[in-house]
Amino acid sequence: MEGNRSDAIAEIGAIVGANNIVADDASIIDRTKDISPWRRRGAAIVYPGTAEEVAGVMKVAARYKLPVWPFSKGKNWGYGATMPFRDGALILVLERMNRIIEVNQELAYAVIEPGVTQKQLNDYLKNNRISLWSDCTDSTPQGSIIGNALERGVGYTRHWDHFGHLCGLEVILANGESLRTGGGPPNSLTWNTHKWGTGPFIDGLFSQSNFGVVVKAGIWLMPEPEAFNCFICELDDEANLPSMVDALRRLALTGILSANFHIVNDILFTAQLIQYPYDLLEGGRYLSPEARIKLRQRLKMAPWTAIGGLYGSAAQVKVARRAISSELRGIGKLTFLDDRRLRLLTGMTRIWKKVHNLPLLTDLFRLISGSSLEKAEAIPHLYPIMKGIPGEYIVGFAYFKNEGSRPTVDVDPARDGAGMLWLAVLCPLTGKYASDLLQLCEPVFHQHGFDLSLAFLMINARSVLALIEIFFDKRNPDEEQRALALYDEITETTMRAGFQQYRTSVAYSDRIMRPAVGLQKTLDALRAAIDPDNLIAPGRYGIGLREDYDGN
């Protein structure tokens, strides 16, 4: 292929327009930055503008046997944002395809293209006074809704399960042909309202995989609820964590919790608020138990903090509040926030911030509010996300080990040299399994010289995803190497113990499916049937590795 690459690029340029393909090294490196330590280089970056152009690109790629790695926006930071599994592939970025094609107010759904961002859809709904909410992640507002949903991202509202709320896909296959899932006639009235369709449900084939390029999708939206409350439960005694997990499971299983919850440990919450507290290290590579206590005192923070949203009619939210209070009584300190209380908190924080330089008054603030200024300042940024309004604030935690301060606008950790790896495993939603997982992970983190940063995110009423962050200082090559070694050991250790991966990084692709022997073989066979030249994202989620796959 090597010799023909420039021909292929020229042909593709003729399809998408010369402005919409970039093949010089500097531009490619600049555009494919990631916060992970991994580096894989694409041959070119192409920005098609329509589904037809995507089909055209695929046809050229097929002739030249050129692998194509599609990304919606390329903001999958920490998992390999715009990174192919091997050097030399064509990077297909769908960000120019950003039309909101339809919003159906009565049936509460939208049909969008992959370039539509979390911010764009939310703004569209707000600007047009449509009383529907889109869900969002706590990552960048510039992230793609479709891309995130296909990677099975999660948010906070009743529609937190993003893949679960996709309905109806239009896909370009490796041969450039297109298909619409759902199994109905071309004029089907229920393409975007009936998820399972007629005949086999195949939307899942295009999720966490490489069976095609999704160029359009329906996404269900949530009617704006009459009432919203956010609950925060702070756990001063770590020993209560299993009880809290069990209580939240019961609330989810009985339908009291209609959305999900996030339980964040002190390290991750700290990363959210301030830069890494190097002053507390005292010569170590990670915080000692004593240093963590000091840190928590400084930030008025509990070892674990749970947060979740309550959505519904005023009466429904009231019932949910009572049930939650009753379940969590004695387990942690419970606070409910609504819009009114939030305004109060924001006002109070603003006043105290003005006199921030007076240590005595800061202490007084802590005393009155029961919170540190840092924590109090964070809440107004977290709260809107629980209403589906994306914001840049939370992404700031990726800067934890950066030098100096972090930006609050135009946040771009990849550009700014932030160092972080995501590592996420699934865990049955019980206190016992959550504890087991912590006990498995913490010693490994310490052994490699890192603090365990972890959040439990409910992913359904029976499972929680343990989102593990490895923060490292990119200026420190030793730390970067240790981060990679830790990443490897944790993924292998957890997998061996039966904790399957929730989602994986490009770099782990070659190992992810190994343990699922029969499945791996079948997936390879299925994909080979519609992508015989192994063109689309070869190796993604372990599918189409071919020469690497030893078949056992």
Next chain:
Amino acid sequence: MEGNRSDAIAEIGAIVGANNIVADDASIIDRTKDISPWRRRGAAIVYPGTAEEVAGVMKVAARYKLPVWPFSKGKNWGYGATMPFRDGALILVLERMNRIIEVNQELAYAVIEPGVTQKQLNDYLKNNRISLWSDCTDSTPQGSIIGNALERGVGYTRHWDHFGHLCGLEVILANGESLRTGGGPPNSLTWNTHKWGTGPFIDGLFSQSNFGVVVKAGIWLMPEPEAFNCFICELDDEANLPSMVDALRRLALTGILSANFHIVNDILFTAQLIQYPYDLLEGGRYLSPEARIKLRQRLKMAPWTAIGGLYGSAAQVKVARRAISSELRGIGKLTFLDDRRLRLLTGMTRIWKKVHNLPLLTDLFRLISGSSLEKAEAIPHLYPIMKGIPGEYIVGFAYFKNEGSRPTVDVDPARDGAGMLWLAVLCPLTGKYASDLLQLCEPVFHQHGFDLSLAFLMINARSVLALIEIFFDKRNPDEEQRALALYDEITETTMRAGFQQYRTSVAYSDRIMRPAVGLQKTLDALRAAIDPDNLIAPGRYGIGLREDYDGN
């Protein structure tokens, strides 16, 4: 193959045991009876006892190129219960594989084999005092849970979407190899708790299709709620139907309705209560508008009756009752039933039944209860189904046009010569589309000499499935022919208007996927990759038709 068939049968007999294969015509005919008019003959019926035996059967079938049609229990009455698309296939009935392998009380799921029936799992939970509910359909208690879920059947509780609550499949492929979906390691802790798994979600490939034989599955169960109410809304003015549909959609979208609802027209409700009222025909082939009014007066029945369940804590159910009352006020007559009110009704009915032969007292009953005795007698049979307890009563409607009375125990419409065809299409959940569909269908029914019997079943908050029944008298060949002609015309007419099929009968398989051109081609390619000899249920849901498929 013909010449080798007896060899194949002998080899299979050696695997499953001679007692577990039946190849004589009389037994085959007896075992594969259906209430539809379609007749397709299998070559033999095999009853494997284990997954290994299923794999063994598949390997023999592969050598002899003998098509195999798997059925869990073969109770898919009205869609083609144990019917292959063409004569001569091996019928694989999995009813001996009926182990309840695990019930996890904490995480609320069970792992079962395909032979486990609705009754069996419900009995198991009750007998072992496990406070979890399984959902059930209103068809026979002897139906398979897995079979129904794979066909995407619906029930009544919060877990009404049966496919949506499957989690983790074990599948035997055409080559006899097995795979487990979910993508985790063999010791995965979340196989039955995390539906989407790791990597592509492929469970949907085995639903309404022919990609493999499911031999084990996880199914999520629902914690027994503190409170349960059933709501019934009777619509005296047909013109209010769209308003009712819209109101119920709003209740579902906002999460007030946590389960689904069924809206039944007068014909279907009548079929539930009594034998066909031939006396009202007055020479016609279907009931005139006047006759229908008479019929409704006789049974104290509204043109449309909605029914649904409310599940949750006492406080949640109370909130839901209020919201429903407020939405449906002025639209229809609303009644709420709980266990206490049901006991009252049952007692009252029992007393009045004793004096049933006194017409004056029967009239008095109507006056006091606002109900007919027939209707009052039906309620205690419907009510448990909404709590997941299956019963034989509802299946009785299939006997509508049978001679004489219907059985109340050991109900088996296929054995007893009942004549009925199911025909189910999907419709966006709005009053307008529901009306459009009715206006499309009713004239076609009348033209063919039938009453339109229809129920709208909410299938998610944005879609409703219109379940259409064609009742015919099997003793009347002309009526049977007209039923088939009607079936054809309605399926084609609704499809052309954009109403896709919810689920289809074996007989319609060759046409179901035709309109979804790109999808049909892709499904054929995918399946050929793992079933190159087209062995498993060839033609099911339009997949693997090959010679029949003209590609347009």
